[in-house]
């Protein structure tokens with residue numbers, strides 16, 4: 001076992017860890033990032049994501065003439081979570097979001113653009129930014145390239161943060177484990193826990209999220225709950241362990257996300273009997289369980305050529321298309337045979353939805369079809385409900401400092417899936433972008449606060465409410 005001393009140790013090289021490292025390095029602090037997975041460039045949640053990051057009041061919105069504000073975004077979060085989201089974290093993230101995304105574009109060179117072709121459920125205006133191919137791997141690659149250009153950041157991979165000891169005053173002692181189980185003690189003035197949540201840990205999922213325990217897991221392979229283990233070592237507060245992001249349409253057997261943009265453009269989900277089973281526009285997260293409850297535990301997304309064209313901007317969708325995951329038929333009868341249903345009731349299901357297109361009258365589930373009707377040829381994608389990641393974890397304050405008994409622990413921060421999120425309880429509070437906003441936003445805030453602690457002359461601008 002060897003020993004080293006640094007300014008900031010960051011555990012995890014996803015969006016949260018890299019944002020923390022880059023923001024701390026803006027103030028010339030020495031940062032070491034340890035990342036356990038050799039394949040993290042493709043297997044972290046960040047790399048698997050679609051790169052949507054919401055921000056209210058950004059310059060992209062101004063350029064598009066969209067009026068928005070952190071207050072409006074905060075209200076949307078509170079509305080989606082029925083008032084359950086942690087108000088401190090939600091306020092901190094909605095306030096920092098415009099600064100964050102502009103920093104990501106200008107200092108981290110992430111080519112963000114405003115998504116205006118469809119709006120995810122729960123956002124009252126267009127405010128999500130994404131990279132052009134809507135691929136988290138692309139956004140992650142840009143962040144890693146920026147890390148590579150900073151001489152003050154060292155990325156050590158594979159290396160896992162095993163333990164944190166805060167008993168000595170003034171510094172923190174961490175143990176990291178590298179290849180061949182070689183352990184090293186790192187003495188640091190600050191540590192950022194950015195190891196994501198526990199969605200890849202079956203027992204923890206059964207314990208905290210029983211409703212989704214048998215679902216397909218479609219998330220980072222190393223989300224094994226290390227944050228909770230590390231948190232226990234320092235007596236950290238935890239919250240919202242029953243909170244998660246699900247998804248109602250992961251294509252099977254391909255295991256590729258079938259974007260919910262299809263639904264927002266007018267697609268419907270039918271079961272193998274050819275009937276719809278709810279208002280799909282409530283949100284993809286809460287639709288995972290209803291899909292799993294259908295006969296066989298799956299459903300079919302039915303779309304048309306207009307929706308196909310709109311979804312083609314997503315790399316994942318193009319991959320699915322190329323893999324033959326979308327099957328087409330010019331007739332209801334042909335579609336019925338793909339779905340394994342009878343032509344009736346499938347035909348009536350489609351006819352009813354089409355009759356309500358562009359109307360303000362809701363259907364029997366409460367869905368309002370604001371788009372054009374589906375027209376043949378029809379495309380069909382077989383999908384199931386999945387668990388993407390957990391949204392509960394270490395409770396932090398508005399500077400991403402981990403709390404113990406409600407008081408911040410000096411020098412210890414958490415960000416992203418490692419921290420308690422802003423999605424309330426269960427699956428229905430997840431608003432598109434909550435995941436990356438918590439990751440990038442808390443990471444950015446942590447790095448900025450670390451820098452201020454190390455150099456108290458640095459000022460932090462806060463938009464307090």
Ligand SMILES: Cc1cc2nc3c(=O)[nH]c(=O)nc-3n(C[C@H](O)[C@H](O)[C@H](O)COP(=O)(O)OP(=O)(O)OC[C@H]3O[C@@H](n4cnc5c(N)ncnc54)[C@H](O)[C@@H]3O)c2cc1C
Pocket residue numbers: 011012013014015016017034035036037040043044045046047048049050051052053136159160161162194195196197218219220222223224226257388389415416417418432433434435436437439
């Ligand atoms: C298919 C899909 C699409 C999504 N799309 C979006 C989207 O468009 N917008 C959005 O906001 N959210 C989206 N999400 C959610 C989003 O991906 C996550 O909320 C976010 O990426 C979490 O970032 P993170 O840095 O906390 O975790 P990760 O990106 O998973 O990074 C954590 C890293 O920590 C490493 N690690 C774990 N334990 C240790 C340890 N002990 N020591 C060192 N390293 C460790 C892991 O290997 C991993 O690389 C999506 C998720 C999925 C699965």
